[in-house]
Amino acid sequence: MGVQKATVCRVLDAVLDCLVNVASEWIALPTSRDQLAEIKVGFYQKRQFPGVIGCVDGTHVAIRTPPRNEDVFVCRKGFHSINVMLINDHKNRITAVSARFPGSAHDMAVFDCSNIQQRMENGDLQNKGLLLADSGYALRPYLMTPVLRPHNDQEVRYNAAHKGTRVSIEQVNGILKSRFRCLDMYPLRRPLH
Template structure:
């Protein structure tokens, strides 16, 4: 009987595995050049984010090796900056892939909570006048309060409503609307529409579009490409221009509207998870999209 008990103890000992804690790297100890290359942000901004998120990300735990706030923040930002696999991010930070997967949603929600502070559509007459003046200085196009365009963020084919996410180029995506000012600063972002949704439908059913429709262009107008329908609050190019005035209009329109194309280009160049160069996002649409509860259309009227 004693022999059987001994064999059982040996069996249980083989099944038990000691927890192994990796040596976590202090990424903030690296140079600014190294940090910008891998996280797209300088040390000062990374430190400010860590400090701002400390209360949201610090949790009471009975374990002796809780993941520090700066490791959580840099791991998540590293994923956004590269679009690589979570395992590679974990190896760099000294944490496991399941840990990266567990902390990312918390950091992302913390980042989303800041959007209303930095992405705001103009609400006052003074703000609109400043934006109009800046746009006018580009090519003489008057009364523009924002340049609008959409871009596709590729993702893995979902199991539910799969066809709705197939865009006109034939791959699965989320169709993200961006509105920016003359300095490429984001004024509004809509990121909850499947790739098969038309650009014109998105803007007409967005909070900004509904607001401008109600104001009857009293606040100025948006400027968009031929993918949008001409509205009293949304100016598009003249199709098949003939007269010199039409040619001049299209030339000024193109130069002014190019701001949003550059803004989208810079956005995807900084955060490679959006560009597909690091591979398409391996998540379901509800994880790729910002929820309505997170103030998707980020401006002060949310």
């Protein structure tokens, strides 16, 4: 395109600085009673799962091979990545994100190191609602996971409601990667020039 690499780097740095400065205005897990009530009602209307304030999951964002500690960035799927934790609300808005961990980090480890986990344990979100997660996460009083081997109708219905509600975070991951193709594997398949 006729633009010097150094110019692109400077502009990209400036744009990223601006985005970081306003991110908390757009990406924030609500804490007010009214906002949390709206989210709970919205999730309940989907599949009748009560008390949900968000769904959490990790997604791998592919990166080029890093020059140092390259093995730490290899994810279970065999490519280099960053493990990004996302939480969404009932309208599929991203309310929390953590993109600080290499691809080898387990989703639960990323969650355990997040400020959301601290807020759920003993902060402003304690006892204010539930997060839904897949079976890669540990069951906690505020973090609901599916029953691995359901034994009765109640557990089967629980799993159906859990899955039907939690699918929204999978949709958010898909939307994000389709809207911003650089987050998917596709751009890494092209040769560098």
